[in-house]
Amino acid sequence: MSTGRSSTSETGVRSESAGTSGKAGEIRTYKGQDRALRAGRLGTTGLLLSVLAASAPLMVVAGVMPTTYGVMGIVGQPLLFVILGVVLMLFSVGYAEMSRHVHNAGAFYAYIARGLGPTAGAGASVVALVAYSAMQVGIYGILGFEVSGIFATYFDITVAWWIPALVAVVLVGALGWLKIDLNAKVLGVLIVVECALVVIFDVAAIAEPGKEGLSLQAFNPDTLTGAGLGTALCFCIAAFVGFEQAPVYAEETSRPQIVVRRVMFLAVGYAALFLAFSAWALSVAVGPGEIVKVAGEQGPGLLFGLTESRLGSTFTDVLHILFVTGMFAALLSFHNVVARYAFAMGREGLLPAAFGRTNKTSGAPAGGSLLQSAVSVAVVLAFALTDDKPAGDPTAPVLHLFTWMGNVGALGVILLMATASLAVIAFFVRRGAGRTQAGRLVASGLSGLALLVIAFYTVKDFDVLVGAGPGSALSWILPAIIGAAAVVGLLYGAILRSTKPEVHARIGLGNEAFQLEKAAESERIQV
Template sequence: MSSQPLRGSLTTPRIVFLVVAAAAPLAAMVGTVPLAFAIGNGAGVPATFVLAGLALLCFSVGYAAMSRKIVNTGGFYTYLARGLGKPPAVAGGLVAVIAYNALTVGLVGAFGYFVQLIASDYGVNLPWYLFAGIGLALLAFFGYRQIDLSARVLSVVMLAEIGILTVLAIAIVAQRGAAAFPLTTFDPKTFLAPGLGVALMFALISYVGFESAALYGEESRNPTRSVPRATYASISVITVFYALISWVAVGAIGVAGVTETATSQQGELFFTLSGDFLGQAATVMMQILLCTSLFGSTLALHNGANRYMYVLGRERVLPQWLSGVHHSRGVPHRASMAQVAITALIVAIFALAGLHPYTNLATSMLGLGTLGVVALQCAAAVSVLGFFRNRPDRHWWRTGLAPVLGLIGLGTAGVLLVQNFAIVTGTTSPIVNLLPWLLVIAAVAGVAYAWWMRANDPQRYHGLAETPARQQERETPLCPLWPEPALINGNQRYANHASSYDRSREGAQPGRRSHA
């Protein structure tokens, strides 16, 4: 099927807003940092954010190098196809669909819970699922509009939440002076204290969504420049901001008391700091911005989820109906509607079962989604090595050492997530803690389906993860570690098709060296 292309209207700043909003800085500070203080390495958390940022920057070097060569809404799906082969790509695509949908569902649950909690403080007592329903209605509205509208809304949300935390940091520094930046935080004895692994796990959870810049390649005006720049800018902004705000929080509380204080206050920690240093009015504003932060993150991840569904629908890995693009707005409106319907169904099931929106719905879905994204990041790091393996433009740092270092950091985080999944979800329920197996089942099913397609529909198999605009990188061979189907089963029809394609390429581009 020849699907209508997405509209290319995004600039680099707008992609940055979409990406940073997905990471939800205020929600990360309020919800994740106190946990890292309490059960991680305490005052060493700011240094842990720096370590996590460096690991993700290493990953981003190779990720950005691929994004300069590949323009496709498929994100991880396309990168895995070009670096590892099409069966791993189909597996990764299905894992991405589950992960991004799970993250969206979890954030809708968190949004409903926190809005209900804050509304009840002001005498508005309504069930959480009504507020979740309002959030879903807003998702449906923005998902049916041009991506520019989402980018503009998310830019306002992101600037507001960063603004309130910056004002809090300035107030703490004004009162504490140099004591707001305790050097003990970066002392190896503090940083390497027991709990570093758990703190690193929570730190990396706070970055989920930064990798989504590549999903907007087909919708950007200059994708080969915008996507790499947005990736670097996003990870740099997130790292500096997280490290700085958590460092100032340690200075406000005191190095000696940060673990005990965070353990007792947990999600109230930053609201308490706001009340102490800014006053009650600022605290109310922070509570409101927490809700908008959660919605902004939900909207950004909803956009990521529906673009994976759109691409896999376009490839007929998922129902082809999902590949519909709105005739005037140029957005994947059908995939957006499907994502909203999936979220509504899961939220309704949890609500009817009387389960808690945060401790049951949000934590389990966010844990599942985070694990899926980290697994995809590890696979993408390996795919960078495969993609540039035999290319003349490979580079010892950008396409070699940097992805390896990123893989080590992300692989460590993945192991920690699996080992501490019960801590992430906050429950010992065997049903919840078996959720990671859904990712394994999806990956196995994806490989099996790709094998079936290769044997029974080689022409469709050959078209998987191809650049719609048929740009140069459409011609890049897959990793030789995963041979082409003609070399595996001797399918003559496919061999003739591939052979004629190669001849036409050589005729169209005389004198160009083939990398095959």
């Protein structure tokens, strides 16, 4: 099993790809424009809004924050977001530098392949596909539940949760076929309005604080003690998911070596400040001494109750609608990412070649988009068919589909980030740049260790995360999905190395192999 690919061997492989001998291991990938994503479609603003949409800020403020306060009893949640922001900023230092050297829609798995070898990259590709698919499909559950609740509340119509969920699958799939710059505009409008309304609430909460006034107790390190800290780490880091998706769009940006790294730092910085400020505003509105009790009693209704008392019922009604549109934006963002991972895998031979083609009209990865839509339909229907609860019961759509899939996906992304930190170190050391990149490599090492600790707590407390009782089989079955994906991917990579060395050598090269092929052909023509 391959553990690395040195700069010397990598150069040798690429030199061979320029030849015409047809030897085993030769990389020949250029097959026309339909195997490449369209460049220059996204700038800094479009890319930033696309990746921020995945974090669904309003869903975090209304769902994650009350849960962390009420169930886990962590009053210092705002400080926790600041600490996690620092960890992810350290991660971004090396990850962003890597993005200057590798432009591939496969992002995580491409970076891991270039640092730790093609076999490790194959393992990461399957984990990424499963993790992001799980996170996306899970959101269909809570979106369907919320839409059915809106119909029941405002129109007195009973609608099963899975009906709006399937409608959302169709709409997301249709948008996934369109140009990425159009997708970015849709995401941009939704995310800007969503964040603006949350900030309005934050300001209103600070202007009209609870009985304890403008207390900074939530930023006291003593508030991070307690048995729920590990679980809170898992919950809160999932709120940042999205920033790491920026390199997925590298091939479609105008200046990837600049735009991608800029967007990652902006996304992490914005998310950390936005989440910490909003979590503090919630604690101020209720009072640090009462926030755990009140959040435990009201749950996701906490935010909407506080907005109604301060900003009125009309504002709260609009917030309910934006809660749904924010989830739709997250669905579209995750769909775009999964489609591009599938495209990159199809282009490099990890998936059938059909997935490595783009839509001739829009340039979108058509095969990957269809794959994600099909998976979404299958999973939503599976949970719908096993739902024996009355309409309006959140068990199947929220407590099962959303919670189970969301935490499985979050675990996968955390492990991918930890592995990518190691890959960054290996990549620059193998290129002989260890000394010049020393600061970035230290940052990657520190973030990798921190992410491994968070992954440990995620697995350890998985029964709490998914609401399963002690000793429940779900506490190991669900995390095992990510473990199985990694094993399958590694075995697949090892098999490719033995049976199809030319495909194995191609893993992680992406569009770069295209350019090598085209350059070699041009040289032969000139000669």
